[in-house]
Amino acid sequence: MNRREFFRRSFKYLLGAASGFLLKDFNILFSKEVEDKPFDLVAIRNGEVEIMFDEAITYLGGINRFVRKDSNVLIKPNIGFALPPERGATTNPALVAHIAKRCFEAGAKKVYIFDNSVEFGDLCYRNSRIEEAAKRVGATLVPGGSTKYFQNVKIPKAKSLKEAMVHEVFLEADVLINVPILKTHSSTRATIGLKNNMGVVWDRYFWHRNDLHQCIADFSVFRKPELTVVDAYRVLTRNGPRGVSMEDVSVMKTMILSPDPVAADAAGARILGFNPEEIGYIRIASREKQLGEYDLSKLNIKRIAL
Amino acid sequence: MNRYKILSLIRFILGFTFLCLYGLIFVGVIQLTPLAKIQFIPAIFNLKNAVLLSFFIVFGHLILTVVFGRIYCSFLCPFGFLQDLIVLWRRNFSYRKVSWFLTIFLAFVFVISIFYSTFLFGFLDPYSLYGKFWSLIIKPAFLIVNNGLHFLLPFIQNLRIYELSLWLIFVFLLYFSFIFSFSFFLGRFFCNFLCPVSAVLRVFSLKTIVRLSIDNTKCIRCMKCEKECPALCIDLKNQYIDFSRCLLCLRCFNCPTHAIDFRTSLKTKNSKKEFFNLSKGFILFLLARNKLFAFNDYRKLRRLPSPPGSISLEHLKKNCVSCLLCVSHCPSKVLKPSFDEYGIDGIFMPVMNYPKSFCIYECNVCGSVCPTGAIKPISIEEKSKIQIGRVKLVKEKCIVYRDKVDCGACSEVCPTKAVFMVEYEGRLFAPETETNYCVGCGACENVCPALPEKAIYVEGHKIHNKAIIRKEKKSTEKLEDFPF
Numbered sequence: 061m062n063r064r065e066f067f068r069r070s071f072k073y074l075l076g077a078a079s080g081f082l083l084k085d086f087n088i089l090f091s092k093e094v095e096d097k098p099f100d101l102v103a104i105r106n107g108e109v110e111i112m113f114d115e116a117i118t119y120l121g122g123i124n125r126f127v128r129k130d131s132n133v134l135i136k137p138n139i140g141f142a143l144p145p146e147r148g149a150t151t152n153p154a155l156v157a158h159i160a161k162r163c164f165e166a167g168a169k170k171v172y173i174f175d176n177s178v179e180f181g182d183l184c185y186r187n188s189r190i191e192e193a194a195k196r197v198g199a200t201l202v203p204g205g206s207t208k209y210f211q212n213v214k215i216p217k218a219k220s221l222k223e224a225m226v227h228e229v230f231l232e233a234d235v236l237i238n239v240p241i242l243k244t245h246s247s248t249r250a251t252i253g254l255k256n257n258m259g260v261v262w263d264r265y266f267w268h269r270n271d272l273h274q275c276i277a278d279f280s281v282f283r284k285p286e287l288t289v290v291d292a293y294r295v296l297t298r299n300g301p302r303g304v305s306m307e308d309v310s311v312m313k314t315m316i317l318s319p320d321p322v323a324a325d326a327a328g329a330r331i332l333g334f335n336p337e338e339i340g341y342i343r344i345a346s347r348e349k350q351l352g353e354y355d356l357s358k359l360n361i362k363r364i365a366l
Numbered sequence: 367m368n369r370y371k372i373l374s375l376i377r378f379i380l381g382f383t384f385l386c387l388y389g390l391i392f393v394g395v396i397q398l399t400p401l402a403k404i405q406f407i408p409a410i411f412n413l414k415n416a417v418l419l420s421f422f423i424v425f426g427h428l429i430l431t432v433v434f435g436r437i438y439c440s441f442l443c444p445f446g447f448l449q450d451l452i453v454l455w456r457r458n459f460s461y462r463k464v465s466w467f468l469t470i471f472l473a474f475v476f477v478i479s480i481f482y483s484t485f486l487f488g489f490l491d492p493y494s495l496y497g498k499f500w501s502l503i504i505k506p507a508f509l510i511v512n513n514g515l516h517f518l519l520p521f522i523q524n525l526r527i528y529e530l531s532l533w534l535i536f537v538f539l540l541y542f543s544f545i546f547s548f549s550f551f552l553g554r555f556f557c558n559f560l561c562p563v564s565a566v567l568r569v570f571s572l573k574t575i576v577r578l579s580i581d582n583t584k585c586i587r588c589m590k591c592e593k594e595c596p597a598l599c600i601d602l603k604n605q606y607i608d609f610s611r612c613l614l615c616l617r618c619f620n621c622p623t624h625a626i627d628f629r630t631s632l633k634t635k636n637s638k639k640e641f642f643n644l645s646k647g648f649i650l651f652l653l654a655r656n657k658l659f660a661f662n663d664y665r666k667l668r669r670l671p672s673p674p675g676s677i678s679l680e681h682l683k684k685n686c687v688s689c690l691l692c693v694s695h696c697p698s699k700v701l702k703p704s705f706d707e708y709g710i711d712g713i714f715m716p717v718m719n720y721p722k723s724f725c726i727y728e729c730n731v732c733g734s735v736c737p738t739g740a741i742k743p744i745s746i747e748e749k750s751k752i753q754i755g756r757v758k759l760v761k762e763k764c765i766v767y768r769d770k771v772d773c774g775a776c777s778e779v780c781p782t783k784a785v786f787m788v789e790y791e792g793r794l795f796a797p798e799t800e801t802n803y804c805v806g807c808g809a810c811e812n813v814c815p816a817l818p819e820k821a822i823y824v825e826g827h828k829i830h831n832k833a834i835i836r837k838e839k840k841s842t843e844k845l846e847d848f849p850f
Contacts, residue, residue: 103848103850105845105848142726142728143728178778178779178813179726179779180526180697180698180726183697183698183726187728203523203524205523205524205526206516206517206523206524208516208517208524245774245778246774246777246778246786246787246795247766247772247773247774247775247777247778247787247795248772248774249795265775265813265815266815268765268773268774268775268815269765269769269773269815269816269817270771271771271772272771272772272773272774273772292845295843297841297843298838298841299783299838301778302778302779302780302781304781304782304783304836304838305836305838307838307839307840307841308838308841309841310841310842310843310844312843312844312845313845314845326850327848327850330848330849330850331845331848331849333849340772356850361850363848365847
């Protein structure tokens with residue numbers, strides 16, 4: 061490299077850096093515009109998970125709206141199966157890590173990550189690479205393989221699930237961020253946010269014995285998540301919720317954010333091609349429990365394509 | 367420190383190292399399971415299954431024995447050394463002749479076990495006995511204490527535990543205490559009177575080149591060596607060491623005048639004639655053997671499958687020495703030592719413990735740790751084509767068919783979707799099975815929430831079958847625009 065080329069290159073890099081600054085400013089301007097009136101639901105696509113989350117959360121008023129200073133946050137991903145993230149059965153570890161990072165930046169005291177897996181918990185944490193991701197950002201991965209962590213609670217206004225053994229971290233967290241992955245499901249058709257909450261109880265098979273849809277809806281009012289982030293980056297469009305092979309995974313690069321758990325599930329169901337009304341637990345949670353709205357036409361939705 | 371002390375010390379340290387090393391390998395603290403393959407009996411089984419490396423291992427064992435005597439018994443065999451520890455403070459043994467009849471009998475047990483049924487190895491192979499000692503006693507004890515403590519102490523985590531039949535532990539403990547209580551009178555009782563490896567090596571160390579012998583001129587007849595020898599092979603009255611039975615523990619190096627030392631010698635007693643007379647009798651036994659072990663099928667209950675890679679129940683029974691390395695290492699703890707699941711001649715061998723746990727589809731640990739090839743080392747791709755059992759759905763017990771509510775737990779966890787959901791009565795989804803896809807992992811049986819009995823279970827195959835892999839086109843659904 062001679063001197064002239066050196067200068068030329070340096071100039072190019074400088075220009076690049078400067079344009080980066082410009083872009084950042086542009087973003088701030090952009091988000092200011094929407095801060096006045098937060099949307100009910102934000103849907104975003106065609107980006108990497110970190111970028112999509114950062115972009116979408118601004119339209120909901122930023123992460124600070126949900127995470128107060130010195131609060132304990134529970135991030136509840138779907139880590140049901142001991143499969144690598146590429147198989148689309150578990151929540152994207154990059155997304156979980158990124159949300160944890162943003163929570164810490166917003167002043168969270170502690171960020172917990174927990175799921176009581178269908179398969180063996182320790183293997184699920186490891187294979188889904190969420191263990192590694194949690195370690196990277198300093199979040200606490202909570203084990204669930206023993207009754208000592210679970211407490212018996214009464215579920216108000218319940219029809220089927222009148223009481224349940226619930227993990228203590230779920231009971232004690234100030235902020236609950238539900239981060240399900242969008243998947244088809246063999247019996248409930250779709251598993252999104254409401255169904256993901258099943259992973260905080262000890263005996264999931266009580267639900268299976270006693271009308272699954274009713275139990276999911278019963279439990280949904282016990283603790284409403286402050287924010288639901290539906291990971292639809294890789295979507296199992298068939299053979300869910302475990303999937304048979306990589307062939308079952310569609311890369312959709314989509315994400316849905318909403319403080320309304322029912323709306324998030326309804327949007328997810330639409331992506332899978334279902335009418336939300338057809339899915340039992342969404343209908344019951346919305347119409348009988350008044351938890352939220354599944355009729356997306358009534359909501360103020362921000363749609364972004366990057 | 368003289369030469370004698372240094373040699374004994376080296377032997378003791380080596381023995382102790384192998385004792386600890388194998389113990390830690392058995393419980394999975396040290397991940398060095400291939401080391402199990404250098405043990406004598408696993409190497410012999412690998413030789414039988416034509417594994418090239420085992421040829422060198424067996425050859426090495428034999429060369430060592432022919433040149434130096436029973437090095438294997440000295441420190442390589444952890445079970446032998448364990449007995450050394452038990453009799454460490456005993457110093458009042460006496461010489462005892464062990465007839466060649468017993469030795470040849472045990473050598474035939476060795477041959478029969480290798481080619482016909484490993485049932486007797488469950489009780490006689492020192493390597494697998496040591497494995498059982500850890501996997502049936504030490505590890506479960508540790509896990510039970512750990513899981514008890516985890517309720518009191520926050521930093522201790524609950525660990526998965528494999529199921530054990532109490533009868534099995536009872537049988538094993540009885541046998542174990544039998545061996546060790548006799549050790550107090552007969553030194554290394556197991557090595558002297560029960561071990562088939564010891565018998566085979568005794569035959570090979572008949573003409574050992576470097577051997578321990580007594581120097582007549584130095585010996586002061588103090589009887590110290592005879593009283594200390596746990597192999598009971600020093601006959602001081604006749605100034606004779608039966609070196610074919612010497613376990614090279616080197617305790618006789620404590621001799622005050624150092625009359626006992628290694629010397630090269632080629633003189634031996636001849637016992638060829640005895641050997642051939644005995645052979646005739648055992649060939650008859652061999653022929654009768656098939657009648658003796660024909661009680662595999664007495665169990666009328668459902669059949670639990672054998673682990674994937676074991677090819678068939680017959681292959682397992684012919685190759686498994688029941689060291690329980692696979693049981694101890696199984697991540698999902700679906701393997702347990704059998705008691706009567708395979709019949710009496712399958713005692714201690716690994717069996718899939720449904721519905722307590724299930725076999726992880728993407729796991730092949732058992733085959734990769736198995737030192738004898740009883741469970742073949744298979745890749746995950748090969749494993750996905752093996753059907754160890756077949757799913758059976760009992761619709762009368764199923765929650766969807768019986769209670770008319772959605773459930774689908776079985777299909778949820780099925781890794782191949784051999785259990786899939788179909789529309790039922792318009793608004794429900796009910797399970798159906800396609801057994802060709804089933805690998806028999808038992809996940810469906812494990813999760814089935816139906817009470818009082820499971821509505822779905824896996825019936826094991828005696829001979830493993832082929833599973834068909836579900837072929838579907840790549841899912842190409844793209845999101846062109848938001849559908850809302």
